[in-house]
Amino acid sequence: MCIFCKIVKKEVPASVVYEDSDIIAFKDVHPIAPVHILLIPKKHIESVDDLRDEDVSLAGKLVVAAGKIARDFDISPKGYKLLFRVGEWGGQEVPHLHLHLIGGAKLYEAIHPEEMSKEAR
Numbered sequence: 001m002c003i004f005c006k007i008v009k010k011e012v013p014a015s016v017v018y019e020d021s022d023i024i025a026f027k028d029v030h031p032i033a034p035v036h037i038l039l040i041p042k043k044h045i046e047s048v049d050d051l052r053d054e055d056v057s058l059a060g061k062l063v064v065a066a067g068k069i070a071r072d073f074d075i076s077p078k079g080y081k082l083l084f085r086v087g088e089w090g091g092q093e094v095p096h097l098h099l100h101l102i103g104g105a106k107l108y109e110a111i112h113p114e115e116m117s118k119e120a121r
C-alpha cells in the first residue's frame with residue numbers, strides 16, 4: 001500500500017486540515033512555503049495521467065476544497081499556487097494523485113538548469 005493510502009487509513013499520522021467521504025487534505029511533511037498542504041482522493045489513483053471521465057467530480061472536489069482551505073488559511077488575498085506533478089519529468093515522487101496547495105509567500109517557477117539551453121517548444 002502506498003504512503004498516502006496509509007495516511008487515508010490513519011496507519012501513518014498526518015496533520016489533517018480537511019476530510020470528507022472522498023478526499024483528505026494534510027500538511028506536507030517537508031513544506032516549501034509557509035502554507036503547504038496536499039489534497040488527495042481517498043481512492044488510490046496514481047496521477048493525473050490515470051484520471052478518466054468518471055473521475056471528473058472527484059478531481060473537481062480537490063480543486064474546490066483547495067480554494068476553501070486557502071480561504072481558511074487566509075492566503076487567498078495575496079494568492080497561491082496549485083500544482084499537480086505528473087511522472088518523472090513533472091517531479092512526482094509519491095505515486096498517489098495529490099494537489100499541492102502552496103502559499104503564504106511569493107513563489108517562483110523553475111525548470112532544471114540542463115534544460116535551459118534546449119530550444120523552446
Ligand code: 5GP
Nearest residue numbers: 003014026027028029030085091092093094
Ligand atoms: P510530489 O513530489 O510527489 O509531487 O510531492 C510529494 C510530497 O509529499 C512532497 O512534498 C513530500 O514532502 C510529501 N510527503 C511525502 N511523504 C509524506 C508523508 O509521509 N507525510 C506527509 N505529510 N507528506 C509527505
Ligand code: ZN
Nearest residue numbers: 002005044096
Ligand atoms: Zn495510494
